[in-house]
Amino acid sequence: MTLWNSLPLRMIRKKVKMAVVCLCFLLALTVFYHQLPVSADVTRLLSGRSAGAEGGEGGGGADLQEELRKMENKIKTLEQGKKIYPEVKFLTYKDRKRILVTGGAGFVGSHLVDRLMMQGHEVTVVDNFFTGRKRNVEHWVGHENFELLHHDIVNPLYIEVDQIYHLASPASPPNYMYNPIKTLKTNTLGTINMLDPEIHPQNEDYWGHVNPIGPRACYDEGKRVAETMCYAYEKQENVEVRVARIFNTFGPRMHMNDGRVVSNFILQALQNESITVRMGGQRP
Ligand SMILES: O=C(O)[C@H]1O[C@H](OP(=O)(O)OP(=O)(O)OC[C@H]2O[C@@H](n3ccc(=O)[nH]c3=O)[C@H](O)[C@@H]2O)[C@H](O)[C@@H](O)[C@@H]1O
Structure with missing residues (x-):
């Protein structure tokens, strides 16, 4: 070594x-x-x-x-869980209204909710989410002026408000024909439950094609009875009523498979398919 x-x-x-x-x-x-x-x-x-x-x-x-x-x-x-909301106007106690929107999670309803919220009102949405989606109003969830209630208006709802916009109803044909009895109940019993006061959508010079037994009757007749009830309450109980008949509304948040003419056209065009025009274009 x-x-x-x-x-x-x-x-x-x-x-x-x-x-x-x-x-x-x-x-x-x-x-x-x-x-x-x-x-x-x-x-x-x-x-x-x-x-x-x-x-x-x-x-x-x-x-x-x-x-x-x-x-x-x-x-x-x-x-702190703080959320950034769209800007809302400040209204004084005198001008601020408590407003209930039935069907407020739906396509038309949610846009109305946006408008009312931005105007500075207190808005309560009541929806059973049959066709509506929480995501349509989620940008307001947690806001001090906003409340979302999961409730079916066929059942009474005791709530104190200054105005009601009554939009709860399946609107597209496949949806309202899915359960015709429920559609009728929503538009009749549901409307009675809401009458105190009442506003609901459907140009008043349109009187429709009456067919009380066809597949669309559950919706058409339900809405007709609802209108009749509104005006009966106006006459008898002095409830202030406005009726709006809206047709073929379309825009963001609409269901892709809504089934009504404008969304069908848009979908077909986007898929490069031929556009379906029924009855020679006389009626959609
Ligand atoms: O074009 C019209 O005449 C229709 O316009 C809107 O309907 P829309 O917003 O297009 O349809 P949806 O997006 O399906 O909204 C309806 C809302 O009502 C709700 N709904 C439906 C059925 C029910 O029993 N309860 C209830 O709260 C749905 O969940 C949904 O949020 C109105 O909400 C309808 O009342 C009206 O018949």
């Missing part, structure tokens, strides 16, 4: 090797760190000095601090 290979010397050799490896690693780490674009800013931030103070130009540290402050505020807002 030579002196070089003796045990103490072998141990010293091992330690020297390890020290060289550690030094190389530290050297590589330092080079890598100085190549990171944020390293200078982080160093400045940690030492509390701005770029301007250090180099006499720029002010990048102050920008970074501003960004950090903004991010902190965002995190705080998220932690």
Whole structure:
């Protein structure tokens, strides 16, 4: 055995090797760190000095601090569960109305809700979500002027409001024909439940094609009875009533498979299909 290979010397050799490896690693780490674009800013931030103070130009540290402050505020807002809502007008107690919108989670109803909320009113939506979707009104959920109730208007609802917009009803043919009895109940019993006061949609010079037994009768007749009831309440109980008959409304939030003419046309056009015009275009 030579002196070089003796045990103490072998141990010293091992330690020297390890020290060289550690030094190389530290050297590589330092080079890598100085190549990171944020390293200078982080160093400045940690030492509390701005770029301007250090180099006499720029002010990048102050920008970074501003960004950090903004991010902190965002995190705080998220932690507090605060949501950013569309801007609403402020109405005084005298002008602000408590408004109930039945079917407010539906296509037309949800746009009405947007308008009323932005005008500064207190809005309560009642919907059984048969065709409506929470997502149509989710941008208001949690707002102090907004309330969403999962309720079927066929059952009475005791709630004190100044106005009611009554839109709860399946509107597209496949939906209202799915359960004709329920459609009739919603438009008759549901309307009675809401009459105190009442406003509901359907150009008043249109008198329709009356067919009390056809597949669409559940909707048509239901709406007719609902109108008759509204005016009976107006005459007998002095309930202030407005009736709006809307036709073939279309726009954002409409169901793709709504089944009515405009959405059918749009869908067919988008799919590069022929557009279906029934009865020689006499009626949609
Ligand atoms: O064009 C029209 O004449 C129709 O316009 C709108 O209907 P629309 O918004 O197009 O249809 P949907 O998106 O299906 O909205 C109806 C809402 O009523 C709700 N609904 C339906 C049925 C029911 O029993 N209860 C109830 O709350 C649905 O969930 C839905 O949110 C009105 O809501 C209908 O009353 C009207 O008949």
